[in-house]
Amino acid sequence: MPYSDKVLEHYNNPRNVGSLDVKDAAVGTGLVGAPECGDVMKLQIKVNPATGVIEDARFKTFGCGSAIASSSLATEWLKGKTVDEALDIKNTQIVEELALPPVKVHCSVLAEDAIKAAIKNYQEKQEVVEAREPAAVG
């Protein structure tokens, strides 16, 4: 099955490969997929707590070219968006942008899951921070 030019482009020049500090309260980490299924994505966002804007995003992916391209594209789209805007990213948009064939749709689903997981992780951390704050003050 031939890959689209956009998939190839992301695969050959992946954007934002790397890792952010998982312990940083401003960083949300999502790890989705399973090695036995042949794809695992780690997606991280770094949010400016004052503005709620995602200032940085990074990924690492174990998977086929379409999985790598989907996560690379996701990090590109996340940067500059607010957390709420990021929650609106749909896998179908990824499918469209990368011209993924039906057998590769699950790669885009995984990327959407990774975004949601990273945001959830960030929000949970914020709750913990907020919960701790009075204690710290008091």
Next chain:
Amino acid sequence: MPKHPIYMDNNSTTRCDPRVVEAMLPYFTEKFGNAASRSHAFGWEAEAAVEEAREQIAAVFNAGPKEIIFTSGATESNNLAIKGVAAMYKKKGNHIVTQATEHKAVLDTCKRLERDGFQVTYLPVDKYGQVHAEQVREAITDKTILVSIMAANNEIGTVMPIQAIGKLCKEKGVLFHTDAVQAVGKIPLDVEAMGIDLLSLTAHKVYGPKGVGALYVRKKDPRVRLEPQIDGGGHERGMRSGTLPVPMIVGLGTACDLARREMPEESARTFRLREKLRTGIMGKLPETYLNGHPTERLPGNANISFAYVEGEGLMMGIKDVAVSSGSACTSASLEPSYVLRALGVGDELAHSSIRFGIGRFNTETEVDAVVDLVTREVSRLREMSPLFELVQQGVDLKTIEWAAH
């Protein structure tokens, strides 16, 4: 890096040898007769060519020319052998013995027979992909009519101990069929010494054309009878009707003749190249694993798993090299290779496997280029792999609760 894409998927199919094509060509045009036409020279000429091909094929495994039945390929040969025996000997018994890593043309044929009331034993293989004569002995019952075990596996290259299995079948009076598609022209075969009663082969794995194959059917000690699966004009001793595709048969014959003559030299050469590839890659990259048997394997085959890197992703990185992967990254099937599974290779390493198949037309320059490319690309993809990162951090991947999807 050579300019052209490198073909290293010779377990899948092979390029037609130019000598084969040359031998075939006259049979499309001047020598176009029907081998069954007994009344004129066009027919005689075609028939003579077909008979010569039978001899060339039979000579590869010490059989007689009259024991060769032409088919459309090994899928048909396997179907004819197994279904033909099942239908012909069903009064004697309804039990067939085979093993887990056979080609689908054997496994799915057996599955259909199961639906028709036959009983099939699928023997498990050991961690190298071998099945042993002792297992076959234990599986045989007084209802067993056929044992079907391949000579060599197409994915992992493991060579089966068919001589011991054939001997056992003779002892037990059970017919023995072997799918020798991958073995023909690569390792020595002898139907007498190995006790083989039926043997499947196909032209396109031995530098011949696609769409033609043969089935060896033993004529004496014992005389094997088959229920035909295709009815018609009664060609091929009534076992397989249909006008013979003479140019294709000439191609298969020539391919077999070349394979027989050149095998000692060719197998030594592909083995040397395979070892160069294997040691080159595995020496440079840690956590790589050879799937299949370390020594009892086809000379040109190397099936290697690259931990933390997904096979299809890797193939994309080495896209100028044609290879296959045991991964199946499609939404229809997230299941990796059933062959690797049967060996007990974990799904994760099965997804990380690449099959390299070195053949007649590969060169040392190509092997060097592939070693460099694979080493570079695996290293790049590992840097991009969350699994590699976790392991570097000292995390045991088995302790993570993965959300299977």
